[in-house]
Amino acid sequence: MITFIVRRLLISLVLVFFISLISFFIITLTPGSPYPWGELNPKISESVKANFRKQFHLDEPIWKQYWFNMRGLFTGELRSIKDGRPVLERITERLPATLALNVCAIVIALSFGLLVGVYSARVAGQWQDTALSTVSFALLAIPEFWVAYLLIIGLTEWFAVPLMGTVSHGIVFPNALASSLDWIWHLALPATLLALGSVAAQSRYVRASMLETLREDYIRTARAKGLPSEKVLYHHALRNSLRPVITGIGGLLPALIGGAVIIETIFAYPGIGRLGYQAVLERDYPTLVALNFITAVLVLLGNLLADILYSLVDPRVRLE
DSSP states (O other), X not given: OHHHHHHHHHHHHHHHHHHHHHHHHHHHHSSSOOOTTOTTOTTSOHHHHHHHHHHTTTTSOHHHHHHHHHHHHHHTOOBOTTTOOBHHHHHHHXXXXXXXXXXXXXXXXXXXXXXXXXXXXXXXTSHHHHHHHHHHHHHHHSOHHHHHHHHHHHHHHHSOOOOSSSSOTTOOOSSHHHHHHHHHHHHHHHHHHHHHHHHHHHHHHHHHHHHHHHTSHHHHHHHHTTOOHHHIIIIIIHHHTOHHHHHHHHHHHHHHHHHHHHHHHHTTOOSHXXXXXXXXXXXXXXXXXXXXXXXXXXXXXXXXXXXXXXXXXXXTOOOO
16 A cells, blocks of 8 residues: 555656646746736836846746746745735635635535435436436536526525625624624535536446446345345445445546636635636736646545545455
8 A cells, every 4th residue: 555655646746747847838828918017018118027027037938937936836935926925825825715615515526426326226217216317417517607697696686695705795793603604605505516516427426336236146145135125225235336436536626626716706706716717817827837736736636545545445456
């Protein structure tokens, strides 16, 4: 196990290097100006533009720009083009909000995906299974941003319910409990919308795996011995059906991170997803470099965690 983890970490370092290199070239070669005042603003003198380019190494070749940005990222000296603040400081400010959003979305996706998948396998072929399958495919097909806009319009126009941001502005809360409930209210809808597609996908994985497991010989033997159907289903079949779910965890994390960019932007949620969206619009290269690097590291760690959990669930799998 230790040898496998060390080897995977070394491979991940190489992958992170190439991911950061390719993403940096794509960012810098994208049309657009990183200058906060605009490329053709006549009020800005050439000396000011030259000083700005020199400050952020924009007058250097691309490979040198990459070196300066990565060195600044690891030393903490990388600064945003937009406001000159340290990039890591800007990310750290928004990281707790994104972590709360993604943790809630993962819990919702795995919990409801598991429950719906097991129930669908239990009633396979019946009308309940057909209804759940239809809803799952609909959730996979419907864009999350479209549902988000419908809910925002409906709840705010019809019920005057505040949804944007993380707290209701202009309201004085009498105690900490009321403030916490307001924060949960603002977190619940974005997290649910972020998890919708993952709930549908996970439920299909669990259903298919459960149906395959229920056809195994040891399940027939357990039933022939007279074990209760609930024990056969949840004690014997469920554990061996978790392998595709755990495998999907590695792909769940990048999907949630990518979806968070859209959801956080729509709900004006102050997370790193919205920060990344604003950085793209502003051509804030240092911020984009840091966010891409952090995202790549999280995705690779998620895949490593999925492999380790896979071996723990299935004793037949050995990590070498």
